[in-house]
Amino acid sequence: MIAIVIGVIGIISSSAHVGKNAWEFLKEKHTDRFLKAPEEMKRLFRRYPDAIRRTEEIAARCTFSLDELTYSYPTEVLEDGLTAQERLEKLTWEGAAERYPAGLPDNVAMQLRHELNLIERVQYAPYFLTVDSIVRFARSKGILCQGRGSAANSAVCYVLGITSIDPVRQGLLFERFVSEERREPPDIDVDFEHERREEVIQWIYETYGRTRSALTCTVTRYRARGAVREVGKALGVPEDITAALAKLTWGWSDEGVSDAELKELNLNTTDRRLRMTLSLAKELMGTPRHLSQHPGGFVLTLDRLDELVPVEPAAMENRQVIEWDKDDIDALKFMKVDVLRLGMAACAAPSIF
Structure with a gap:
């Protein structure tokens, strides 16, 4: 302090x-x-x-004290008076009847009760309702979407229509998705068709308000090629040489450019400016370059989001982001709603969605 x-x-x-x-x-x-x-x-x-x-x-x-800044997820309480858990259970059993029109198998009913009990204990019902409402909105507008990842292990996600794989039939373990011991926030990734995802993003802003919703960020760091180009530019190394040096190294390399590779370009390995360029570029690798938008990770809060973290306009019009990156969100146990895009969705037959 x-x-x-x-x-x-x-x-x-x-x-x-x-x-x-x-x-x-x-x-x-x-x-x-x-x-x-x-x-x-x-x-x-x-x-x-x-x-x-x-x-x-x-x-x-x-x-x-910083301990007074606590994160609270939106409660998702509507006018029907039901709590988030009660509404999730209601939607789950209604969805189960649609998924299994011939009758709900006993093992599926048992799995649904198990998941709902665990969701209630860890208090994640509002999160499931948020994702369900986003998917329902998208499908009401004819926007193709599909849940994926570890959410496919959830029978609740399956009967809600968020995912399309029956985890009971496939023998998938729900605890890989949500675990009471780990207490990690659930992570439901939903892909939306590329051309219309922005409609979903703007609906989230309108529904939750711009004081309670924003996209998280990612920290873009220097890698081998970018570091060589940036340092070479600062030290006045000709662009054709920095371009040639950048091509010699793998983008994710931690080693930089070796003397053997320099000799392939017939460069003077003892040149002071060249040695300084390579040395400084190696030091620069891994350091932050800039803050960019996450592909679609939304942070939603019950109260004002800007009371927890600074919120600023994004480079893209009508979007706003927080100054923390996705790793910060994970460390602080914030729940993130991933509204991702899939370019091939528009090419796929709507029936598979």
């Missing part, structure tokens, strides 16, 4: 003393973006002891 407050107040207070030079504190280096210990902050702000003193006074009065 003290590090955060010092960082903010220190900049403000110092700007009052030294004017525009104080804004140099905003030009953070790549390796400087972390919360520092109080001793380090005092060293950095040794010219502004008043900022340290005032910060300590404010920090002593702060009672807020």
